[in-house]
Amino acid sequence: MADHAAGSGDEPLVAVAGGGASATLVAAHLLRRAGPVPRLLLIDRWGLHGRGQAYSTDDPHHLLNARAANMSGVEGEPGHLLDWTRAQGIEASGEDFLPRPLYGRYLRDLLDTSARGRPRHLTELTGTVLSLAAEPAGGWTLRLADGTSHRADAVVLAVGNQQPGRLPWEPPPPRYIADPWRRGALDAIDDDAPVLIVGTGLTMVDLAISLSRTHPDRVVHAVSRHGLLPRPHHPPPRPPEADLVLPAEPASLRELLRWARLAVRSNGGEWHGFVDAVRPHVPALWGALSDADRRRFLDLVARHWEVHRHRIPPVSAARIEALRAEGRLRVHRGRVDDVRAGAEDRLAVRIGTDHGASELAVGWLVNGTGPAGAPGTDTLLSGLVAAGIARPGPLGLGLDADPGGAVRDAAGRPHGDLFALGPPLRGVRYETTAVPEIRAQAAALADRLAALGRRQVERVP
Template sequence: MTTQRSNIVAIIGGGFSGAALAWHLLKKPTVPLSVLIFEPRALLGSGVAYSAEDPNHRINVPASRMSIDTKHPLDFLEWLAATSASREDKGAHRPDGQIYPARKVFGHYVATKLAPLLEAHLLTHIPSLVTDVQKLPTGKWILTTSGGETFEADTLVIATSHPAPQLPKQLVSFEVPLSAKTYPILIDDPWKSDALTSIKPEDRVLIIGTGLSMADTVASLIANKHNAPILAISRRGQRSKGHSPTPVTATGDFLSPPAVSAKELLQRIRQIIADNPDTPWQAFLDRVREQAPQIWEHLGQTERRRLIRHLRPFWDTHRFRISPPTENIVNMAIQKGILRIKAARVLTVEKEGKTFQVTLRTRCGQIENQIVDAIISTTGPAHINILSSQPFLKSLVKEGYIEMDSSALGLHVSADGNAQVGSRKDISLFVAGPLARGRFGELMGLPEVTLYAEKLACTIRAQAAITAPDNTIIAS
C-alpha cells in the first residue's frame, strides 16, 4: 500500500448530524481520511437536542429505535444495558419494557462512540465557532475560528442544525431578562442552560407553542413544583400525539403509485387508516415516514409548498410523538388544572409593572386578556433565518456557494448531498443533517439523519478517492 497524505474533511457542527457523519467516515475508511469537527460544546454528539441537563427532557422514541448505526439498530439499547446510564432512572422504564432515557444520556452514548477515534487522532475536535470560510484557487477550504485560528481542508461539510428560535413579532421589542430578580420574565429559548430557573412556582406563565418543546417546558416547571396557572397557545391548539399503547409495525403502501399532490396524499392516508380501524394509526404514519423521501421526490415544488403550508402542522404533531413519561406529566398538569392548552394567537403584549398584559384572539374569534408573570416562547427554530444564522454561512452566501432551497426548509442540496446554487454545485461542499431536508423531505428524525450520514460518508469517501494524489485505495 502506498502512503499518501490524508484527505482532510472539515465538519462544521458537532451535534448528532456531524458526529454521526464523522463516525461513519472513520469507522472503516477506504481512503486515508483525517476529520476535523468544529463544535464549541465540550461533548461531541450532543448538540442542542441531546445536551439538555434537565432529566425530565427525554428522547421521544424508545431507546430500541435509537442508534448511530442502522446496521445495528439496538446499539444504543445494548449500550444502556452495559452501562449504568439509566439504571437508576425509574421514570425511564415503562411497563411494556421500553426505555425513554434523558436526552443527555443519548448524547453521552454518541460521545463514547467517537472517543476511540479521538484517541487514535483520526478525529480532531476543535472547540470553537467557525466565523469565516473561504475557498482558495487551489480548491482548498480555509476555515477561520472565533479564536483567530485557521485550518485547511479538502472537503467541507455544513452540519449545523437549526437556527435559534425567533420571538413572535409582538415580543421582539422587549429585552430578554437574564436576572432572576427582573420581572416580568421573557424567555426566548427554553433550551438554554438554566433558562427556566428564574420562574418561581407561583408565577403565572404563558407558553407560546404547544408542541414537544412546550411539553418539555411544562415537565421542567412541574419538576420545580410549579403550581400556578400555565396557559399554552398555538394557532390550532394541537398537542403532540402519543405513542401507541401496544407495539406497532410500520405498514401500508403510499408509493403504488406515488401521490402527485398534497391533497391526494392526505386522502390516501385518511382512507387507509379508515379502512383499518383495528390497526393503530401510528403504524401507517410510521410507514409514511419510511417512504417520505420517495413521496417527497414525486411531488413538484408547488405541491411541496402546499404540503408545508397546509399539512405540516398536522404531520408534526403526529410524527414527533411525545414520550410516555412526559405525556403523563402533561396530562397530570391538565387534570390538576395547572395547564390549559388553547387555540389562540397573540394580538398585543404590553409590559405593566412586573407583569405582561397579553391580548389573545381565540380560534373562534373571541378576544381574551391575560395577565402573566412570565412568557416562554417554544415556537421552534426560525428556519427563515438559516442563511444569516451564523457568520460562516454569510460568507458562503456572499461567495455564491449556498442558497435556500425553494421549499424554504433548508439549504439547496443536490441528489448527492452537495450544496447547490441554481444548477451549479461544488463537489467538495456537502450539507449534512436537517439542513438538507428540502431535497430529501424527512431529515428530522434520528433514523433518517443516521441513514443520510451513512450515505453521505460513502459519497465523501468515493470523492476523496477520486481526488487523492495517487488515487490510493485502502483495502477494506
C-alpha cells in the same frame, strides 16, 4: 493540536461545522470504516462535542421521543444502543424511551470509541464558524468568531436545528427567553410567576415538564394557532406497520391525502402503523409534489402531520394530561397579538382568536416555536446564501442540495466538497430531523468523504 491546513498532512482534512448528533454520526461512520479516511476537525460553538444542545440537558425527565430500538447511532447495527446500555449496567428494552441525558452520553462514547483506533484523525475545537471562502486551488477556508481561520479540503454543515425565529412582538430580556435550549436559559425563571410558552409542540412538552417541576405552584400557559399537542406513542404491544401500496407518481397533495385516509381506513383505523410505514417514503413523496402543493401542505396539513409523526412517550403524555387536569398547564388556541409591560414585573399578553381577544398576565414569556425553517437565524447558513455559495431549499427551507447532500450554489450547481445533512436539508427532504434519517444520511456521506482518503493514497508513489 493537529495542523489544520489543507494538504499539510498525509491525509486530507474534512471540517465539520457542528458538534451534535449530526456531526457525531457522520464522524463515527467515517472513523469506523476500514481503509484510509481523511482527518476530521469538529468545530462546535458550544463545546458540547457529541451531545450537542439537544442531548446536553441534565433533566432526566426529558425523554427521547423515539423508542430505543430506533435510536442506534450506527447504520446497519440496530442493537448498538441497547448493547451500549447493557455494557453500562443499564437494563433497557427496545420499547423503552431513554432519558435524553443518557443518549447524550451514548453519542459522546460513540465518538470516542470510533476515534480510538485513529487518535490523530479527530480534532475537536470549540468555536463558531462565521463564514467559508473557496480557495482557488480547491478546498475551503473557514473563518471563526475568534479571528482564527482553518483550511480544509471539504466541509460538512452539521449545524443541527437553528434557533427559533424572531417574533415580531419580542419584549426585552430578562422576562423573555428567546432560545430555551441555550444552556442555562431557563435558570432565569426563578419565581413562581405564570409562564407563557409560544408553541405547543415537542419543545413545549419538555419545557412544561421542567417548569412545573421546579415550582409546584407555577401555572404554565401555551398558545399556538391550532392548539394541537403531539400525540402519544402507542403503548406496548405496538401495532404492526401498515402494508402500504404507494400512490403512483406524480401525485397531487389532494390525491396523497385521499390515499392516506384510505390507507388508515384499510388499516382498521389504526394510524400509528400507517405513519411509521410512510415515514421512509416522505422525502420521495415530498420531492414529487409541486411547489404550490408543498406550500399548501405547510399551510394546511403540516401541523397535523407533525403531531402524529413526532410523538411523545406515554409517560410524558400522562404527565402533560395530569398538568392540564390540575390546571397547571393551560393550552390556548390563538395567536399572540401584543406584549407590553404590566404591573409588578408582569407582562401583559393579548391573545387573539377567531372569536375575539383575551389578555394574560404572566411573569415570563418563552419562545417555544421550535427551530426556524429558513436559514436566517444561523449566521453561517445565511452568510453562505448571501455569498452565493449556497441557496435556500424549496420554499426557503434550509439549504438546497443534491440527493447525496452536496450543497447547491446560487446557480444550482452542487459543490463536490461542501455537504449538509440533517435539519438543513428540510426543504429538500422534509423528513430529516430524527436520528434514523440522519444516521442513514451520515453513513452515505461517510462513503463519499472516504473517497478523499482513497484519492490521497492513490497520489502517493
